[in-house]
Amino acid sequence: MPALMPVLDERLISAVKLSPKVSLGDDFTNLAEALPQIVWVISSAGLLEYSNKKWSEYTGLTTNESHGIAWTKVIHADDVEQSTKRWKEAFNKKTVYEIQYRLRRTDGVYRWHLTRVVPLKNRQGKVIKWLGTSTDIHDQIIESLDLERRKNEFISTASHELKTPITTIKGFSQILSEIFKNDKQASYYLSKMDNQINRITVLVNDLLDVSRIESGKLNLNYETFKIDNLVEEIAEDMQAQSLHHKIIVKSKTHVKIKADYFRLSQVMTNLISNAIKYSPKADKIVISAKELKNSIEVSIKDFGIGISKKNTERVFERFYQVENKIRQSFSGLGLGLHISQEIIKRHGGDIWVESIKGKGSIFKFRIPKQRMK
Amino acid sequence: MMKKRILVCDDDKGILEVMEIMLQTKGWEVKALSDGKGIIKKIQEFKPDLIFLDIWMPGINGKEIVLLLKKDSTTKNIPIIIVSALSDTEAIAKKAGANGHLGKPFEMNELFSIVEQYAN
Numbered sequence: 001m002p003a004l005m006p007v008l009d010e011r012l013i014s015a016v017k018l019s020p021k022v023s024l025g026d027d028f029t030n031l032a033e034a035l036p037q038i039v040w041v042i043s044s045a046g047l048l049e050y051s052n053k054k055w056s057e058y059t060g061l062t063t064n065e066s067h068g069i070a071w072t073k074v075i076h077a078d079d080v081e082q083s084t085k086r087w088k089e090a091f092n093k094k095t096v097y098e099i100q101y102r103l104r105r106t107d108g109v110y111r112w113h114l115t116r117v118v119p120l121k122n123r124q125g126k127v128i129k130w131l132g133t134s135t136d137i138h139d140q141i142i143e144s145l146d147l148e149r150r151k152n153e154f155i156s157t158a159s160h161e162l163k164t165p166i167t168t169i170k171g172f173s174q175i176l177s178e179i180f181k182n183d184k185q186a187s188y189y190l191s192k193m194d195n196q197i198n199r200i201t202v203l204v205n206d207l208l209d210v211s212r213i214e215s216g217k218l219n220l221n222y223e224t225f226k227i228d229n230l231v232e233e234i235a236e237d238m239q240a241q242s243l244h245h246k247i248i249v250k251s252k253t254h255v256k257i258k259a260d261y262f263r264l265s266q267v268m269t270n271l272i273s274n275a276i277k278y279s280p281k282a283d284k285i286v287i288s289a290k291e292l293k294n295s296i297e298v299s300i301k302d303f304g305i306g307i308s309k310k311n312t313e314r315v316f317e318r319f320y321q322v323e324n325k326i327r328q329s330f331s332g333l334g335l336g337l338h339i340s341q342e343i344i345k346r347h348g349g350d351i352w353v354e355s356i357k358g359k360g361s362i363f364k365f366r367i368p369k370q371r372m373k
Numbered sequence: 374m375m376k377k378r379i380l381v382c383d384d385d386k387g388i389l390e391v392m393e394i395m396l397q398t399k400g401w402e403v404k405a406l407s408d409g410k411g412i413i414k415k416i417q418e419f420k421p422d423l424i425f426l427d428i429w430m431p432g433i434n435g436k437e438i439v440l441l442l443k444k445d446s447t448t449k450n451i452p453i454i455i456v457s458a459l460s461d462t463e464a465i466a467k468k469a470g471a472n473g474h475l476g477k478p479f480e481m482n483e484l485f486s487i488v489e490q491y492a493n
Contacts, residue, residue, distance in 0.1 A: 163458035164385050167478040171391030174481040178398060201478055208460050221464050262463065 035133075042117070042130040046091060049129070058136075060106030076102035076110050087117075094119050094127050100141070103134065111138035148214070155211035159204045166204065170197045206335040210318065213342045220260040220346055222371050227296050228252045230261060231289055234268040238276070245276050250288040253296055258371045263343045267351075270336040271300040271363045277332075279304025279360065295349065295366045303360040312353050316341040340365075377492045380421035382406040382438075383456065384430050388477070392425060395481050401488065409433035417447055423492035425475065428457040428465055436469040443470055452491040 032039040032052040040051040051063050059066070059074050075083060079101035090097035097117040102110040117132040173193050180186035212218040231249055239247045275285045282303035289298045307315060314320050318338040344351040349367030379401050381392045389405045396403045404419050406412060409430045416424065424442070428435035435455060442448040455466035458477040466474035475487060 160458050163477050164388065167458070168385070168387035168391055170478040171388070171395065171481070175391070175394055175398075178481070197478070205460060212460070219461065219464065221461070221467075 037136075038113070038134040040132050040134075042132065044127050044129060046130075058105055059103070074104040076104070078102075083115075090117065094121070094125075100137065111136055112141040113137060152211040152215045155207050156215075159208035159211070162204050163201070166197060166200055170194065170201075173197065203333060206333055206339060209339045210335055213339065218342060218346060220263060220343075222258050223261055224256055224258050225261055227255055227257050227289055227298070230264055230268065231287060231298065234265055234272065235287055238269065238272045242276050244283060245279070246284045247272065248284055248286045250286050251290060253289045253291045255291050255296055255369060257296055257367070257369045259347055259367060260343075264347075264367075267340040267343050267365065268298070268300075270340050271365075274336060274363070275300050275302035275304070275361075278302060282360070292366070294370075295368050297364060297366045299362050299364040301360065301362040306357040306359050306361055307353060307355040308357045309355075312355055315353060316351070377401040377423070377488065378404070378419065378421045379423050379425065379488065379492065380404045380406065380416060380419055381425045382409065382412060382430065383425070383427040384408060385427075388427075392484070395484055396488070399485060399488070401492075409438060412438055413441055413445065413448070416442065416451070417445075421451060423488060424451055424453045425456050426453055426471070428455050428459070428462075428469070439469045439471050454487055454491065 029050075029052075032050075033054075035052065036054065038052065038055045038058060040055060041049045043049050048067060051066055055066065056062055061074070072080070083099050083101050086099050087097055089095075096119070098115070100112055100114050103113050104110050113134040114137045115132065115134045117130050119127045120129045120131055122128050173190055177187060177190045177194070180190065209218065231252075235247045235249050272285060272287070279285070279302040284303065286301040287299070288301075289296060316337050319334040320338070341351050344365045344367060347367040349365055351363070351365040353361055353363050355361035377399075379396050381389060381396070381403060382405075383389045383392070384407055386407055389407055393403045393405045404415070404421065406415060409432050412433070426435050426438060430438070435457075439453055439455075442451065442453060452472040454473045454475050455462060455469060455471045456475045456477060456479075457465060459465060460476075462474045462476045466472075472491060473487060475483065
């Protein structure tokens with residue numbers, strides 16, 4: 001049942017009389033009593049008029065005991081606010097109400113239910129009654145949570161296991177590079193091989209991070225450092241990997257912050273490599289940092305393909321990639337921005353993008369200078 | 374000058390071989406162990422200047438090894454570097470009481486600079 005009828009007040013509750021005046025028809029009540037789900041009917045004023053046997057069997061409450069708002073006590077305390085808010089919206093808009101919440105069984109155990117309430121309207125569009133059902137979906141919910149947990153565990157183990165052979169391959173390729181350091185051609189092939197190994201490493205790390213995010217295990221290790229040092233270090237590293245783009249660090253803050261150096265490096269690396277990836281015809285990337293009252297803001301600007309307005313929010317979604325049509329030319333798992341957003345959020349900050357399609361994008365993030373309590 | 378003595382402990386034989394070859398190219402003396410069995414005794418005998426230790430070892434956990442080594446007066450001053458494929462190797466190493474960390478996969482130069490920094 002929807003939580004707390006919006007039009008109820010104490011006088012109304014005490015004035016309400018159940019069933020006698022309600023004519024639901026034999027067919028309806030016979031059907032409702034036969035169903036394995038909880039079935040009930042609410043008046044146009046938002047008051048409970050009927051509940052089937054299943055309700056009484058499940059909750060241990062008789063129809064009279066469930067009367068008024070008495071039945072709301074069987075909704076889990078954590079679910080009351082959300083279900084009330086949603087029911088008020090549906091009631092005012094006269095639309096279908098659908099929600100999942102936990103209902104207390106007669107033995108005190110809470111089980112997840114899917115509740116649906118449909119307005120029954122007359123020809124003039126006026127609501128005469130609300131017909132509702134609550135279906136026990138507890139086992140499915142538990143199973144899907146368990147499946148999610150096992151999926152995350154699998155990704156975590158698989159990524160860890162993948163790193164072992166990657167380490168060995170990378171190691172032997174570096175040993176070969178040392179042996180063939182005077183052979184130009186062999187060195188060139190081996191450097192190509194090393195680049196690809198690094199690419200696999202990034203993909204595996206991203207999968208590992210996503211599984212950590214999903215299972216709430218992405219922890220931050222705070223330390224104090226100058227944001228300028230981090231920006232410069234990453235800009236230098238990325239410059240070494242990019243032949244076509246000049247990476248320009250435009251402004252500095254001279255500010256020390258308390259944050260996770262490794263994770264912020266990951267965000268910076270991700271934003272700069274995206275800037276390079278999505279601006280194949282441009283020749284520069286501009287990075288700037290500025291100090292605000294309690295936070296610092298870093299921006300990475302490219303002059304590439306840009307993102308349409310409707311997609312600027314979606315780019316941070318897991319597995320999302322800009323314009324799937326051209327997915328072929330922009331490889332990757334679509335995890336980088338999702339991970340970056342999560343890292344910034346964990347710092348108590350914010351990340352967003354300003355973009356004009358065809359002109360380029362500016363990715364910006366802000367984080368507090370001090371650790372958030 | 375005395376040769377640096379380095380002990381590497383990892384249950385993956387491929388990684389063990391890679392690290393052994395890399396470290397030997399520098400002329401350092403390397404002992405490779407593929408499990409934690411009798412590790413304390415072997416360390417006491419070999420007397421390494423530095424230990425590279427995988428955090429996940431069959432039989433004995435890397436953290437337990439660090440704890441045992443740091444308790445023993447004959448081994449407590451040997452620097453220990455935790456090697457791991459987990460993304461938060463640094464935090465794991467700190468928590469375990471190790472001296473440093475090396476994430477898998479690693480660059481050869483990273484391995485060498487750790488040896489130069491810690492093995493004296």
